[in-house]
Amino acid sequence: MMWFLLCVGLLIGGYFIYGTFVEKVFGINEKRQTPAFSQTDGVDYVPMSKGKVYLIQLLNIAGVGPIFGPILGALYGPAAMLWIVIGCIFAGAVHDYFSGMLSVRNGGQSVPNLAGKYLGKSAKHFMNVFAIILLLLVGVVFISAPAGLLGKLTGWDVSIFVAIIFVYYLIATVVPVDKIIGRLYPFFGALLFFMSFGLAFAIMLSSEHSLLPNVQAGDFFQNLNPKDMPLWPALFITIACGAISGFHATQSPLMARCVENEKNGRFVFFGAMIGEGIIALLWCAIALSYFHGVEGLSTGMAGNPANVVYEASTGLLGAVGGFMAILGVIILPITSGDTAFRSARLILAEFFKMPQVALPKRLVLAIPLFVIGGLLTQVDFGVIWRYFGVANQATAVLMLWTASAYLLRHNKLHWITTIPAMFMTTVVITFLLNSATLGAGLPMTLSTIAGSISTLVITALLIVKTKGKGEVDSDGELPDEA
Template sequence: MTLFLVSLAVLVGGYFIYGLFVERVIGCEPKRVMPCYSKQDGVDYMPLPTWKVFLIQFLNIAGLGPIFGAIMGVMYGPAAFLWIVFGTIFAGAVHDFLSGVISIRRDGASLPEIVGAELGAGVKQLMRVFSLALMVLVGAVFILTPAELIAGMTPGWMDSTFWIIAIFVYYMLATLLPIDKLIGNIYPVFGLALLFMAVGIMSVLIFGDVAIPDGISDGLYNRSPSAGSMPLFPMMFVSIACGAISGFHATQSPMMARCLKNERLARPVFYGAMVAEGIVALIWAAAAIAFTGGYGELSAFLSEHGGTAGLVHAISIDWLGAFGGVLAILGVVAAPITTGDTALRSARLIAADFMRYQQKTVVRRLVVSVPIFALTFFIMQIDFAILWRYFAWCNQTLAVFTLWAVTVYLARHHKFYWLTMLPALFMTCVCTSYILYAPEGLSFRYDVSIMLSLLTAAAALAWFVKKQYFTKKILSPLD
């Protein structure tokens, strides 16, 4: 219990202390003319109430990662709690906040345009393809999972196929309609469900008759039953993903950068939403071991009761009763749905930015969206387990590109670039070692994978130093 409460307090404190420091480094300007006014089009660029912007941003980024990912990640042991807390404060929230601010300053530019402006035209083209692929992958993954969850709570004729079709139709409408019509009106309902889920489970953890056997006094060693083949580094850092840092978030920040009414609101919206997601991840990580009784028991429960979905269902019903449990499960369902819909909307915006294709009319939005819908449907036919593994790696790799782009931006503007350079180096090692070592990757030996990942990070650092030296953009990190 102590580890959970301390972690919760540090997360909240991180928003007020480190978040304020990051805000001062980037220098938010309250008098800046915002894209929602300068480019208002009634579809994607429009001022929205701050509470709606925050809620949309939070629901956009809080997919299955902070729930399913946190449960899978905590199997590696108490190190998961530390990564959720410090990863959120020093990496994920900084990544989301600064990518959102830079998008504001580039008139709501999408992520590939931001990264390309800092890392070059070649990287821009790569990021356009990579980002679009990830958005479609997210859309496909987050149709299948909520459909299965809802099918388990509804009559037999409303099976997973029925819900796949229903969710897909909703995603198409959310992609095409002006942001204030469907997303702006339905997200408060989803937000209420997600909030009830988080508060309900956390209340049981703190005030209920449960113990959280975190085991931190025994050390941070790997508790996974497959520790020999699934080392804590880098596997845990990819498994938790959205609960600490996620490249997908930087694709969502520009969407809200087009609706935010003042730059001084960027920290509450972007940094704050990531801290809120870290809290959700912390809650579910603690709930998983508290409910099952320990790390070994958690592994056994997952293998015997239908994996993470079975555990989420069992925790919700057992701790909150039938009615409360259903509401909690609806909160879990809301998380992927409110990520999948905006993933496809982001795909439309990325493609439209790339083609410089105006999106005011629904016909023009259909021209861009129909191929995206078709590709999403095709990808849905691939085995879910394969989709999820590659989604996790692609997600973290996108974070690497974003962190390096923001680092170059900070350096060019004579700001404290160590804020993002250190997380960029760390995540470069994580992603490189994962793809080299993992079974779905190149299956290299572990020691070779680690060595090559360190060399890759060193090469990235050398590139950064050389770029800054020859362009003569900076003199020191503290300029």
């Protein structure tokens, strides 16, 4: 239990210490009017309180990523928890903060437009395609996972729940943000906290199970995978949403359109990622503890993380409490899936310069997205998840480089985003070069060397081409920023 509490303490400390430092580097302006007020439209730009925006942001970014990813990552042992802590504080929370605050500074624009502004038109076009693909994959993943759990709970055909969730997604995608998302998500947030803390207290009080009882300090630096799967770079692709996730960059602009003041940014964007990191830690620890180590976890999982959720929840909280916990796990992906499709609609709206106040115009963009999403649900879930993992981290890489370009142009400390960008760039390139199913199938050593060299070249090019580019006004901001 000591190790778990220490990890949670480090995450909370990271919010107050490193989060404050990141905020200072960015340089908030409490007097600057946010898009929620300057562009209010009653649909997507709607001012909301800090607490409500935080809960919606947390639910938007959570999904099954901080549950399924850490459970799969737990097969490598406590090293997964170490990456969650380090990755969440120095990469994921920084990534989320800049994706949110750069959107606030640029009228609530989405990631492709931000990438285009700070990295160039080629990056914008690439990001437009990549973001839409990622959001469609997310939407499909976050339909299949909850539908499967609902089918397991009720015994009904999974396709029934797929259809029901699709209908809900369509409605939530086109109605004003404060009608469903703004009203229901705070309640869902309470259910999420019940699920998280309920399971934590249950395993702490359990006579049969203890929280990480036999973990030693050295275990955090070892690969304990029972099948000898290599930790590098797979762990950093497998655990996405609990440490760093590009999907979050597509979600942060949704709440950037609702934030009332720039001073709320650290709590909403940095803080929500820290909250997700705590959820990821919890599920990683439960997976290792409930099944008494990686060997038992591998057997109990049987290839599907949903089995771990079901067994641990019902085993620790009983039938009723377990049902409530599983319901929380079901709601998490649903509350991310609907905003994934909403984000895709808004990205297309920006690309086609199509105002979204009128309902018919929202439907024109939303319906084709759902048709494509419906077709993708017929693809094997395992295949979709692999492509989602790579696309997710590649999107995070591009967002981090966008933030670095912003800081370089403003002569600010860019290393807070450049260092995590370099690390994740190496991870993605190495993974793609090494993977036999998704990439070139090259040897790991060669892939790592090539990934490292490529990263150094990208870093040098960015710094040389971007540093000091563009003149700033008296407030230290680029003239074209609102």
